[in-house]
Amino acid sequence: MRIKKRLFHENMILFAHEEQVAVGEFAIFAGLMKGTVYRHFPNKQAIFE
Numbered sequence: 945m946r947i948k949k950r951l952f953h954e955n956m957i958l959f960a961h962e963e964q965v966a967v968g969e970f971a972i973f974a975g976l977m978k979g980t981v982y983r984h985f986p987n988k989q990a991i992f993e
Contacts, residue, residue: 947984950974951991967991 954974967988968978985991 947976947980948991951976951981
């Protein structure tokens with residue numbers, strides 16, 4: 945759950961400036977490897993649920 949919370953927070957920071965951001969981009973911005981995100985979430989929508 946901690947990863948999900950961190951990703952959501954970092955994603956909101958990015959979306960304040962960008963219309964679209966790839967999962968890999970905000971994973972890296974959050975200090976995670978994009979593989980970590982894909983391992984825990986099947987798609988972008990799952991991050992927000």
